[in-house]
Amino acid sequence: MEAEGSKKARVYEVDELLKNLKLSEAEREGVFLAKEDRESLPEVKWMAVGRLLTVRGFSEQSLEKTLRAAWNPAREVSFRSIEQNLFQVQAHCVGDWNRIMEDGPWLFRECAFMVEKFYGATPTPSVLPNRVQAWIQIHRIPPMYRTEAILKQLAARVGEVDRVEAKVVSFGNGYFHRARVKLTADKPLPRVVTFTPEGCESMMFVVMYEKLPKFCNFCGKMGHEHMECGTGEYAGTDLQFGNWMLASEASWHPSTPRVHWEKRRQESPSYELWTGWEGLGGKSSFEKMPPWKRNSGEAGLDNGKGNALEDSATSPLKPLLEGVEKSADKTGAQRHLNLNDVDLALVAIPLPPP
Ligand SMILES: [Zn+2]
Numbered sequence: 001m002e003a004e005g006s007k008k009a010r011v012y013e014v015d016e017l018l019k020n021l022k023l024s025e026a027e028r029e030g031v032f033l034a035k036e037d038r039e040s041l042p043e044v045k046w047m048a049v050g051r052l053l054t055v056r057g058f059s060e061q062s063l064e065k066t067l068r069a070a071w072n073p074a075r076e077v078s079f080r081s082i083e084q085n086l087f088q089v090q091a092h093c094v095g096d097w098n099r100i101m102e103d104g105p106w107l108f109r110e111c112a113f114m115v116e117k118f119y120g121a122t123p124t125p126s127v128l129p130n131r132v133q134a135w136i137q138i139h140r141i142p143p144m145y146r147t148e149a150i151l152k153q154l155a156a157r158v159g160e161v162d163r164v165e166a167k168v169v170s171f172g173n174g175y176f177h178r179a180r181v182k183l184t185a186d187k188p189l190p191r192v193v194t195f196t197p198e199g200c201e202s203m204m205f206v207v208m209y210e211k212l213p214k215f216c217n218f219c220g221k222m223g224h225e226h227m228e229c230g231t232g233e234y235a236g237t238d239l240q241f242g243n244w245m246l247a248s249e250a251s252w253h254p255s256t257p258r259v260h261w262e263k264r265r266q267e268s269p270s271y272e273l274w275t276g277w278e279g280l281g282g283k284s285s286f287e288k289m290p291p292w293k294r295n296s297g298e299a300g301l302d303n304g305k306g307n308a309l310e311d312s313a314t315s316p317l318k319p320l321l322e323g324v325e326k327s328a329d330k331t332g333a334q335r336h337l338n339l340n341d342v343d344l345a346l347v348a349i350p351l352p353p354p
Helices: 004-020 025-029 035-039 060-071 094-102 148-156 261-267
Strands: 047-052 078-083 086-090 106-108 111-117 131-139 160-164 168-171 174-184 192-195 203-209 335-337 347-349
Touching (some): 060 078, 060 106, 094 111, 131 148, 148 160, 148 174
Antiparallel strands (some): 047 086, 047 111, 131 174, 131 203, 160 174, 168 174, 192 203
């Protein structure tokens, strides 16, 4: 049987050959399709292309198996490779289609499988998938500014906005607003959003991410780790991104499929959510943030060996309101919330009257 790799290599060679061929008149003339005939073609439904955001090689069979398990489709979903790390996916009912397109991020070995709608008008899509869906949390927006318009503008600083939730979610001594966004894969993850009402002092709102693929602690981009970024040799102070950007699984949107999040936290002794929100209104406060000490090995982000099928598995929401444990930081300058064995309280607070 011909190896998959050599088949692909042959396709590329044919493409190259076609570019250099001198075509005859008859070959160039070909078949013409009138606009009205084109418009009357049946729509190619529920088709997408997908790409795995990774710098490493991977098994296409394992990827497909993992995705099928995570999507758990009601009807058949076709999945086939069209190029190296480019896959055509087609659902056969709207329910499966909506889940695949809207319930991501879909993770395979902690890397995101990015999907974009594909209309099938070209052999391969002209735009490659480059966006990762995520729920984000924007923390501590003051009551006066909690309008949908402002929330949308704040969320748009992080990614392309699908929707925002006007309802404030409260936990422990913090609160946040959620937004569903598409993050650009090749841009660093924003950590804060700055907000400046005219004539007032600027404020910084911390952005936290629910379910996220692995990302680099040095450059802040998804799809690789800092040890794979450049030479991979960085001092602790170079690592400006880290696990502190991840929201506790207990605070995730109820519809988000769960991962090994708690496992990841348990494997990461350095994981602590910084809750020194007070006075997070300027540069000096920002500088008080904790050292970014996410270590990919400690965080269990580096391999996912043996757990590919569980990467995007769903688990029920944990019981809420079981208690919040606070602990004082050794320095006393910041407070940390250790999430390893704590369930955070999630309480919906209605918007104040306008
Ligand atoms: Zn990097």
